[in-house]
Amino acid sequence: MKATIHITLKNGVLDPQGKAIENALGQLGFGGVDEVRQGKLIEVNLSESDPQKAEAALTDMCEKLLANTVIENYQIHLDGEA
Amino acid sequence: MQASVIVFPGSNCDRDVAVCIEAAMGKAPLMAWHGDSDLPKSDLIVLPGGFSYGDYLRCGSMAANSPIMREVVAQAKKGAAVLGICNGFQVLTECGLLPGVLMQNKGLNFVCRNTRLTVTNNKTAFTAQYKAGEEITVPVAHNEGNYFADDDTLKRLQDDDCIAFTYAAGDNPNGACLDIAGICDPSGRIVGMMPHPERRAEAALGGEDGKRMFSGIVEALS
Numbered sequence: 001m002k003a004t005i006h007i008t009l010k011n012g013v014l015d016p017q018g019k020a021i022e023n024a025l026g027q028l029g030f031g032g033v034d035e036v037r038q039g040k041l042i043e044v045n046l047s048e049s050d051p052q053k054a055e056a057a058l059t060d061m062c063e064k065l066l067a068n069t070v071i072e073n074y075q076i077h078l079d080g081e082a
Numbered sequence: 083m084q085a086s087v088i089v090f091p092g093s094n095c096d097r098d099v100a101v102c103i104e105a106a107m108g109k110a111p112l113m114a115w116h117g118d119s120d121l122p123k124s125d126l127i128v129l130p131g132g133f134s135y136g137d138y139l140r141c142g143s144m145a146a147n148s149p150i151m152r153e154v155v156a157q158a159k160k161g162a163a164v165l166g167i168c169n170g171f172q173v174l175t176e177c178g179l180l181p182g183v184l185m186q187n188k189g190l191n192f193v194c195r196n197t198r199l200t201v202t203n204n205k206t207a208f209t210a211q212y213k214a215g216e217e218i219t220v221p222v223a224h225n226e227g228n229y230f231a232d233d234d235t236l237k238r239l240q241d242d243d244c245i246a247f248t249y250a251a252g253d254n255p256n257g258a259c260l261d262i263a264g265i266c267d268p269s270g271r272i273v274g275m276m277p278h279p280e281r282r283a284e285a286a287l288g289g290e291d292g293k294r295m296f297s298g299i300v301e302a303l304s
Binding site for chain 1: 140143176181190232
């Protein structure tokens with residue numbers, strides 16, 4: 001089973017890279033960009049086929065290593081989910 | 083007294099720190115490899131600066147989960163003094179021995195220069211040889227030194243006198259909350275700091291302001 005994990009900075013946490021991208025888009029002439037936030041995308045292939053067990057394992061992985069919950073949120077998407 | 087320096091793949095200040103410890107203690111520290119799961123009982127453990135595991139995922143995150151760190155955390159909880167410098171500070175926050183996180187510098191640049199620091203707490207195990215409020219000069223060299231924690235944590239750090247060093251007024255190189263350059267745990271035995279005292283510990287390096295960190299901890303533990 002394949003999973004995709006989106007890791008994003010929490011609201012209110014300064015994102016200097018996102019800010020730099022936002023400024024660069026403005027300089028390229030793209031109007032109407034109110035804000036850019038940069039995050040990470042991690043793909044994990046699991047041998048587990050039970051979605052509930054997979055989600056539980058992935059949550060544990062996020063809490064222990066993949067995300068730093070002081071500043072980051074994570075969202076787990078299992079393949080096949082909408 | 084037994085001192086140990088932990089060496090991760092990508093550490094690059096381990097030997098500088100070892101020189102400082104040997105100068106202060108009269109005996110070379112043990113150099114412990116990240117993959118070891120045994121660490122001889124140590125009174126002092128130093129996590130040096132560098133780019134452990136290439137800074138993959140987040141600075142310090144892979145190192146925080148290495149076999150040796152289980153031992154470091156266990157010994158820290160039993161009373162060992164622990165100093166994390168730069169990447170070592172990042173490892174201490176990632177493994178939970180100190181609160182908060184070191185984020186990317188606000189200005190997006192790697193900053194490598196001397197900074198003026200205020201010794202905010204001279205009662206830690208490492209800072210007793212400084213005067214309270216003393217201003218010292220110690221260099222920084224980092225891309226992720228922007229200390230961040232939520233408001234409750236920052237208040238707790240202030241209330242418990244856990245801010246060890248701050249950047250002097252106008253000299254914050256990275257946007258750190260409350261100008262924090264270094265913090266400690268409530269006992270004062272675990273200290274993490276972004277500036278590099280080992281890089282200013284001999285007159286030949288431009289100054290000796292960092293030297294008292296090492297002579298101070300040796301005096302405290304002897």
